[in-house]
Structure formats: structure tokens, C-alpha cells
Amino acid sequence: MATTIEEPISQAIPPISVRYCAVCSFPLEYCEFGSSFTKCKETLHEEDEDLYNKYYSEEALQKKLGSISLEAQSKLEKDTAAKEAKAEKKADAALKKKMASQVTIKRIERNKRKFVTSIHGLEAFGVDLKKVAKQFATKFATGASVTKNPQGLDEIVVQGDVSADIVEMIEDGVGLLKGVPKENIVEVEEKKKKGGD
Numbered sequence: 001m002a003t004t005i006e007e008p009i010s011q012a013i014p015p016i017s018v019r020y021c022a023v024c025s026f027p028l029e030y031c032e033f034g035s036s037f038t039k040c041k042e043t044l045h046e047e048d049e050d051l052y053n054k055y056y057s058e059e060a061l062q063k064k065l066g067s068i069s070l071e072a073q074s075k076l077e078k079d080t081a082a083k084e085a086k087a088e089k090k091a092d093a094a095l096k097k098k099m100a101s102q103v104t105i106k107r108i109e110r111n112k113r114k115f116v117t118s119i120h121g122l123e124a125f126g127v128d129l130k131k132v133a134k135q136f137a138t139k140f141a142t143g144a145s146v147t148k149n150p151q152g153l154d155e156i157v158v159q160g161d162v163s164a165d166i167v168e169m170i171e172d173g174v175g176l177l178k179g180v181p182k183e184n185i186v187e188v189e190e191k192k193k194k195g196g197d
């Protein structure tokens with residue numbers, strides 16, 4: 001019996017005739033979920049070979065398998081997208097951390113008119129501290145080394161007051177300092193403590 005629900009005229013949907021199974025009484029697509037699947041198949045095979053082939057031919061089963069693997073594939077794609085989003089977020093956070101990292105250039109007065117310059121934070125920008133210490137030593141013809149500061153963090157100590165020159169080198173992206181953002185430079189001056197060493 002036809003239902004009398006009115007459909008919008010513009011949507012010409014072809015009528016779908018649902019065929020019910022004579023054995024389990026489910027629509028044919030659902031026989032496999034019933035408890036008489038084998039009998040359902042046999043009966044359909046006898047009654048309607050075309051319909052049987054539509055659901056159970058080699059080709060139909062192949063198609064079905066294809067759609068299953070498509071589902072699996074779409075799940076895989078979703079998982080991959082999620083993983084990629086996660087990695088992107090991580091890279092983003094790393095970049096933010098990097099951009100927030102300060103390069104502290106400190107002018108330290110050791111004695112009257114005797115200074116050392118310490119540089120901390122370059123490693124956050126992928127700078128090899130030992131190599132850049134060498135670069136400073138060569139450039140300023142002075143001693144430069146990598147040491148641990150009182151906080152236990154690596155820093156470069158260059159003999160002499162070269163802080164302004166190092167700031168300039170970073171601004172110009174000289175040699176190994178290429179890519180270190182000048183916005184991240186913090187200049188500090190440490191006066192000799194009275195009665196100190």
C-alpha cells in the first residue's frame with residue numbers, strides 16, 4: 001500500500017521497492033543479520049536468481065568488501081588527520097616557545113675597566129654554542145668559551161666588552177647567528193659587586 005506523504009515535486013526520487021525475505025521476513029539486505037541466513041540465501045536463489053545475484057554474486061560481494069575497505073580507509077584518513085593536527089599543534093607550541101626564548105647578552109664588570117660578556121639562550125634557536133664561541137673568539141681575537149652559569153644553564157663567555165658588537169652581529173645575522181630574531185635580545189649590565197671577588 002502506498003503512503004500518502006507528499007514530497008516536494010522538484011525532488012524526483014525514484015521509488016525504492018523494498019523486498020522482504022520470505023524466510024526471515026527482514027528486508028533482503030538484513031538477512032545476514034538474522035539467524036537463518038543460509039536458508040534465506042537458498043530460498044532467494046530458488047525464487048529469484050537475479051535478485052540473488054544482486055546480493056550474493058561474486059561481484060556483489062566484491063563490491064561490498066570494497067565498501068568495507070573504503071570505510072576502513074576513511075577511518076585511517078581520519079586517524080592520520082588527527083595525528084597530523086596533533087603534530088602541527090606540537091610544532092606550533094615549539095615555535096611559540098622558541099620565539100619566546102630570550103637571548104640574554106650580559107656585560108659583566110670584573111674589575112675596573114675589565115669586562116666579560118656572557119650570552120645565554122642561543123641554543124633555543126639551534127645555534128651550536130661551541131661553534132659560535134669559536135666564531136666570537138676569532139672575530140674579537142679574544143678568549144671565548146661555553147660554561148655553565150649559576151643556574152646550571154649553558155652560556156657563552158667572551159672576554160672583553162663585546163656586547164654591543166654581538167647585538168649587532170645578531171641583528172645582521174652574521175654566520176651562525178643567522179635566524180636568531182633580534183626582537184628576542186635582552187641586554188643586561190652587571191656591575192661589579194662592592195667587596196666582591
Ligand SMILES: [Zn+2]
Pocket residue numbers: 021022023024025026028030031034036037040041
Ligand atoms: Zn532472510
